[in-house]
Amino acid sequence: MINAFHHLLSLIRFSHTLFALPFALLAAVMAWTECGMQNTECGFTIPILLGILLCMVTARSAAMAFNRLVDRRIDAANPRTAGRHLPAGILSVPQVTAFTIACGFAFIASTLLFLPNPLPLYLSVPVLAFLCGYSFAKRFTALAHLWLGTALALSPIAVWIAIRGESVMQNPADLLPAIVLGGAVLAWVTGFDIIYACQDFEFDRSQGLRSIPTRLGIARSLKLAAACHAATVVLLALLPTVYPQFGILYWLAVAAVAGLLVYEHALVRPDDLDRVNVAFFQVNAVISLGIFAVGALDLWIGSG
Numbered sequence: 251m252i253n254a255f256h257h258l259l260s261l262i263r264f265s266h267t268l269f270a271l272p273f274a275l276l277a278a279v280m281a282w283t284e285c286g287m288q289n290t291e292c293g294f295t296i297p298i299l300l301g302i303l304l305c306m307v308t309a310r311s312a313a314m315a316f317n318r319l320v321d322r323r324i325d326a327a328n329p330r331t332a333g334r335h336l337p338a339g340i341l342s343v344p345q346v347t348a349f350t351i352a353c354g355f356a357f358i359a360s361t362l363l364f365l366p367n368p369l370p371l372y373l374s375v376p377v378l379a380f381l382c383g384y385s386f387a388k389r390f391t392a393l394a395h396l397w398l399g400t401a402l403a404l405s406p407i408a409v410w411i412a413i414r415g416e417s418v419m420q421n422p423a424d425l426l427p428a429i430v431l432g433g434a435v436l437a438w439v440t441g442f443d444i445i446y447a448c449q450d451f452e453f454d455r456s457q458g459l460r461s462i463p464t465r466l467g468i469a470r471s472l473k474l475a476a477a478c479h480a481a482t483v484v485l486l487a488l489l490p491t492v493y494p495q496f497g498i499l500y501w502l503a504v505a506a507v508a509g510l511l512v513y514e515h516a517l518v519r520p521d522d523l524d525r526v527n528v529a530f531f532q533v534n535a536v537i538s539l540g541i542f543a544v545g546a547l548d549l550w551i552g553s554g
Contacts (some may be wrong), residue, residue, distance in 0.1 A: 254461035258349050261335045265435070268535050270402045271306050272542030273435050278302055279546045281413040283495055284427075287482040292413050301363030302409055305370070308360055312353035313381035315346050322550030328453050354378055355444035367415035370408070378405060388454070392465040393474035395447065399440035403432035408439050441478030442514070444471050446530050448523055469520040479511040484489055486541070503541050510537050523543070 285292040326337035333339040362371035387394035410428035463471040518524040
């Protein structure tokens with residue numbers, strides 16, 4: 251039982267929750283800071299924090315497990331992914347199906363922690379459907395990377411709604427800081443997913459799967475990924491215009507993100523994709539954790 255659970259965590263690459271979770275937590279700190287400045291009753295509570303963590307983990311786990319189920323035959327045919335748990339027989343389809351369903355129900359149940367704010371519960375099923383829908387995207391559109399980016403961009407927006415639901419319902423413009431932060435996440439994820447997809451250029455083209463690399467070629471795809479990451483930096487720089495509580499530390503973090511993204515693109519070339527995993531996993535983990543840690547520290551110092 252313990253061994254199977256360990257394999258399930260490996261199946262969904264549980265450690266990669268680090269990509270989206272820090273941005274969700276940054277949105278939470280921003281929302282709580284806003285509540286404190288306005289002297290409203292939407293400040294920090296343990297149930298809300300627990301709800302955010304549980305929703306992030308269970309939603310991502312359900313979507314990732316569903317993706318492995320839907321793509322198991324494609325993964326089996328791709329030499330790069332043939333060793334994954336389902337193609338290799340490490341886990342069975344019933345096991346992964348049960349895990350997917352359990353995580354989906356756990357996600358919906360976790361939104362009850364945000365009551366009396368009903369919006370997270372009402373939106374839970376449409377959000378989960380959108381997250382799982384990504385698994386089919388590459389079968390019919392080259393914009394699957396944008397779908398994934400949007401899926402992760404929902405995290406800071408959803409957190410803001412969970413904390414400041416009443417303010418959002420009374421004034422939809424209250425959501426603007428989360429939308430700008432979500433836009434930065436969208437551009438960031440879209441860019442690095444395009445880079446990651448370059449590894450499967452030949453396979454995807456042979457199988458008729460759609461992606462930016464199969465549509466544009468690797469060289470132009472890397473340029474488009476760089477443009478996405480330039481947009482990420484621009485949106486992060488615009489965030490203080492709609493959320494002026496950030497100070498100098500935040501600007502230093504944005505400069506560091508820009509430098510890390512330049513480094514990420516220096517690691518890959520059209521004729522050399524050997525360091526894609528370094529660019530994808532290590533650099534992006536530093537970016538997400540770094541912007542959260544520095545941004546949260548900046549807000550804590552400013553409100554102290």
